[in-house]
Amino acid sequence: MEFWYSESYSDNVKLSIKVDKQLHGEQSDFQRIDFFESKEFGRFFTLDGLMMATEKDEFIYHDMITHTALAVNPGIRNVLVIGAGDGGTVRELTRYKNIEKIHMVEIDERVVRLCEEYLPLTASKLKDSRVSLYFQDGLEFVKKSQEKYDLIIVDSTDPIGPGEGLFTMDFYTDCYNLLSDEGILINQHESPYYDKDRKELIRTRQKIKKIFEISRVYQAHIPTYPSGHWLFGFASKKYDPVKDIKADEWNNMGLETKYYNTDLHVGSFALPTYVNELMEEEL
Amino acid sequence: MEFWYSESYSDNVKLSIKVDKQLHGEQSDFQRIDFFESKEFGRFFTLDGLMMATEKDEFIYHDMITHTALAVNPGIRNVLVIGAGDGGTVRELTRYKNIEKIHMVEIDERVVRLCEEYLPLTASKLKDSRVSLYFQDGLEFVKKSQEKYDLIIVDSTDPIGPGEGLFTMDFYTDCYNLLSDEGILINQHESPYYDKDRKELIRTRQKIKKIFEISRVYQAHIPTYPSGHWLFGFASKKYDPVKDIKADEWNNMGLETKYYNTDLHVGSFALPTYVNELMEEEL
Numbered sequence: 001m002e003f004w005y006s007e008s009y010s011d012n013v014k015l016s017i018k019v020d021k022q023l024h025g026e027q028s029d030f031q032r033i034d035f036f037e038s039k040e041f042g043r044f045f046t047l048d049g050l051m052m053a054t055e056k057d058e059f060i061y062h063d064m065i066t067h068t069a070l071a072v073n074p075g076i077r078n079v080l081v082i083g084a085g086d087g088g089t090v091r092e093l094t095r096y097k098n099i100e101k102i103h104m105v106e107i108d109e110r111v112v113r114l115c116e117e118y119l120p121l122t123a124s125k126l127k128d129s130r131v132s133l134y135f136q137d138g139l140e141f142v143k144k145s146q147e148k149y150d151l152i153i154v155d156s157t158d159p160i161g162p163g164e165g166l167f168t169m170d171f172y173t174d175c176y177n178l179l180s181d182e183g184i185l186i187n188q189h190e191s192p193y194y195d196k197d198r199k200e201l202i203r204t205r206q207k208i209k210k211i212f213e214i215s216r217v218y219q220a221h222i223p224t225y226p227s228g229h230w231l232f233g234f235a236s237k238k239y240d241p242v243k244d245i246k247a248d249e250w251n252n253m254g255l256e257t258k259y260y261n262t263d264l265h266v267g268s269f270a271l272p273t274y275v276n277e278l279m280e281e282e283l
Numbered sequence: 284m285e286f287w288y289s290e291s292y293s294d295n296v297k298l299s300i301k302v303d304k305q306l307h308g309e310q311s312d313f314q315r316i317d318f319f320e321s322k323e324f325g326r327f328f329t330l331d332g333l334m335m336a337t338e339k340d341e342f343i344y345h346d347m348i349t350h351t352a353l354a355v356n357p358g359i360r361n362v363l364v365i366g367a368g369d370g371g372t373v374r375e376l377t378r379y380k381n382i383e384k385i386h387m388v389e390i391d392e393r394v395v396r397l398c399e400e401y402l403p404l405t406a407s408k409l410k411d412s413r414v415s416l417y418f419q420d421g422l423e424f425v426k427k428s429q430e431k432y433d434l435i436i437v438d439s440t441d442p443i444g445p446g447e448g449l450f451t452m453d454f455y456t457d458c459y460n461l462l463s464d465e466g467i468l469i470n471q472h473e474s475p476y477y478d479k480d481r482k483e484l485i486r487t488r489q490k491i492k493k494i495f496e497i498s499r500v501y502q503a504h505i506p507t508y509p510s511g512h513w514l515f516g517f518a519s520k521k522y523d524p525v526k527d528i529k530a531d532e533w534n535n536m537g538l539e540t541k542y543y544n545t546d547l548h549v550g551s552f553a554l555p556t557y558v559n560e561l562m563e564e565e566l
Contacts, residue, residue, distance in 0.1 A: 012301035012323040018294070040295035040477075057476075060555070193340075193506050194323075221504065221512035221555070223476050228511020229504035259555040267553030270546040272343070272504070 005036055007051055009226040010194050017041060023118055028110040030162045035118040041224065043119060045086065047111070047157055051224050053086050058122055061188075062088035063260035064220045064232055064268070069151050069184045070096060071250040071265055072239045076150040077101065080178065082138035082166060084155035085111030087123035094125040095255055102131045103147070107162050109135040139165035142174035150180050154187035159200050167200065169207050176211050176237075185235040189217060192275045193227035201231060202283050208235050216241050217279060218268040220259070231275075242269050288319055290334055292509040293477050300324060306401050311393040313445045318401040324507065326402055328369065330394070331444055334507050336369050341405055344471075345371035346543035347503045347515055347551070352434050352467045353379060354533040354548055355522050359433040360384065363461065365421035365449060367438035368394030370406035377408040378538055385414045386430070390445050392418040422448035425457035433463050437470035442483050450483065452490050459494050459520075468518040472500060475558045476510035484514060485566050491518050499524050500562065501551040503542070514558075525552050 006016040023035040023043065035045045042055030053061070066089055070076055076096070081089050081104040093102055104126075106112055112133065115123040126133065134141060138154075152175050157163035165171055166187075175185050189204055191197040209215050212235035222230040234241045247262035271279075289299040306318040306326065318328045325338030336344070349372055353359055359379070364372050364387040376385055387409075389395055395416065398406040409416065417424060421437075435458050440446035448454055449470075458468050472487055474480040492498050495518035505513040517524045530545035554562075 006299075010323055012321060014299050016289075016297050016299060018296070038295060040293055193504075219504070221476075221502070221510070223510035223512060227504075227506035229506060258557045261553075261556050261559075263553040264555055265553075267550030270544075270548075270550030272542040272547055273544050274541045276544075 005046070007046070007049065007226075010196065013194070017044070024114060026110070028108050030108040033111060033114060035114065044224070045115065045119060048161055050158065052157075053088060053119065053122060054224050055119070055121055057222065057224055058086070058088050060220055060222050060259045061230070062092050062122070063257050064218070065089055065153055065155055065186055065188065066092040067250075067255075067257060067260040068218065068232070068234060068241065068265055068268070069153070069186050071246060071262055072241050072244050073150065073182055073184060074098065074246055074249050074253070078147065078149045079103070080105070080147070080149045080152045082141070082152070082154045082156065083163065084153070086115040086119055087112070087126045089153055089155045090128070090131055091122060091125040094128045094130065100130060102128075103134065104131060105134045105136060105138045105141045107135070107137050137165070139171055142171060142178055145178055147178060148180045149178050150182055150184070152179060152183070152185045154185070156188060158190065167204055169210075172207055172211050179237060181237055182239070183237050184239060185212065185233070187233045189231035189233045191225065191227045191229050192231060192278055193229050197226055198278060199283060202278060202281050204233065205279050206282065208233055211235075213237050214240055216269055217271060217275075219271060219275070220268060242266055288329070290329070290332065290509070293479065296477070300327070307397060309393070311391050313391045316393060316397060318397065327507070328398065328402060330440055333441065335440075336371060336402065336405060337507050338402070338404055340505065340507055341369070341371050343503055343505050343542045344513070345375050345405070346540050347501070348372055348436060348438055348469055348471065349375040350533075350538075350540060350543040351501065351515070351517060351524065351548055351551075352436070352469050354529060354545060355524050355527050356433065356465055356467060357381065357529055357532050357536070361430065361432045361434075362386070363388070363430070363432045363435045365424070365435070365437045365439065366446065367436065369398040369402055370395070370409045372436055372438045373411070373414055374405060374408040377411045377413065383413060385411070386417065387414060388417045388419060388421045388424045390418070390420050420448070422454055425454060425461055428461055430461060431463045432461055433465055433467070435462060435466070435468045437468070439471060441473065450487055452493075455490055455494050462520060464520055465522070466520050467522060468495065468516070470516045472514035472516045474508065474510045474512050475514060475561055476512050480509055481561060482566060485561060485564050487516065488562050489565065491516055494518075496520050497523055499552055500554060500558075502554060502558070503551060525549055
């Protein structure tokens with residue numbers, strides 16, 4: 001038997017992965033959740049048919065969504081994570097001794113519980129004593145919270161479905177207000193390559209640029225995401241992600257990482273010309 | 284009717300592209316050659332079923348395989364190009380007024396003739412007066428040539444099939460001997476991500492490191508190549524590709540490029556940790 005999972009990147013392109021076995025599939029209150037076992041990528045899971053994380057390369061996404069901010073401000077203590085149900089972002093954050101508090105707000109508890117069962121590699125640190133889990137809408141959480149955070153990471157699905165509100169002006173404004181004066185906002189930013197992703201990227205940029213003093217974009221090679229060319233946003237009140245990197249300080253911590261390093265950090269903010277031009281577009 | 288072209292990245296992963304029409308298909312003396320028309324990528328062509336170039340993103344590959352060397356040594360005059368049958372590399376080289384002579388050695392004349400017919404976008408400058416076309420084996424050409432080149436670009440297919448000899452110790456040694464004291468060798472280096480490509484990358488590195496004084500690797504996002512994470516080698520007798528970049532001089536030429544820029548140039552040599560580690564592996 002040949003059993004293939006396919007993800008469409010547009011009406012005219014798709015990536016297909018040979019699957020040994022579907023481990024689980026369910027419709028939660030929010031979305032369709034599936035786990036698969038494959039030879040090429042080990043276990044992987046999808047939400048509404050879109051790739052979220054694979055055992056083979058989740059390290060790339062999770063390295064890039066966490067360490068970049070921590071190398072700019074190694075003094076970060078309080079972190080808010082929105083989305084990130086597989087736990088990989090929290091796992092990376094718990095490696096920092098300075099971090100005292102991690103609030104993780106995930107709308108869909110089923111994603112967390114299933115990742116604990118099927119992806120223990122990413123969900124391994126959700127029981128760390130510094131982590132508090134909130135199963136609620138991130139949009140409402142940031143509207144009501146009275147906390148101050150040094151870092152907010154928006155590790156969401158795409159702007160269609162349950163993640164939609166996490167790409168709005170209101171949401172970014174609330175995030176800004178919850179951040180300390182040294183605050184940094186990191187969010188996954190889609191891809192510049194296929195039409196649908198590119199449009200979302202442009203819309204996201206327009207909003208964040210209006211709210212934050214400093215707003216930059218960095219890139220990574222994530223072969224299991226559409227086009228493999230994935231972007232992240234770095235927005236902050238005072239830190240420039242390149243000029244203000246504390247490379248020595250970060251390297252002295254001795255964290256081992258398979259993708260991230262401080263040279264790559266600087267390099268990742270140098271974008272192709274066509275991507276720089278997209279950033280200036282208006283929709 | 285649904286008509287899909289698929290390329291297997293391993294036994295367990297494939298990318299598929301919806302095709303409007305096959306424009307041409309033939310078996311030459313060397314390989315299978317196909318041209319397709321598609322909505323997503325415009326026209327594209329494949330050799331032995333592997334993607335070579337698409338109208339949508341050939342600019343990425345051709346920018347990165349040419350401009351990087353020219354920004355390190357804008358005084359380059361004599362260039363040898365091996366492979367590169369679609370003409371895109373030569374097209375970019377002809378934009379430099381300093382360049383006096385371009386020898387292009389392509390084993391398969393049919394690739395050139397068919398690209399002239401079906402991909403005029405890439406093959407547009409093959410009749411430039413500075414260009415000489417040699418339809419012969421690059422391996423033999425470099426063994427017999429008495430020329431001196433400032434730049435050799437190896438724009439080959441993968442190390443399986445007609446391109447195989449272009450990944451050998453003998454070939455790299457002959458290239459070294461044809462290079463001037465300021466000489467630079469650029470070659471496409473496969474991808475670090477899927478097993479087969481990764482092994483070829485490691486083998487290539489081992490050889491080039493033994494021959495050239497300076498040898499570095501740089502990366503680009505090429506969504507239509509396996510994994511989208513593609514590497515190039517920069518080897519030279521005296522120039523370091525990062526320390527010796529003449530960014531102002533290159534920018535003053537005023538060349539418009541959609542992917543390459545001098546910030547990206549520097550950034551592209553900062554590789555992920557797992558790729559740096561691969562470079563040190565022995566097979």
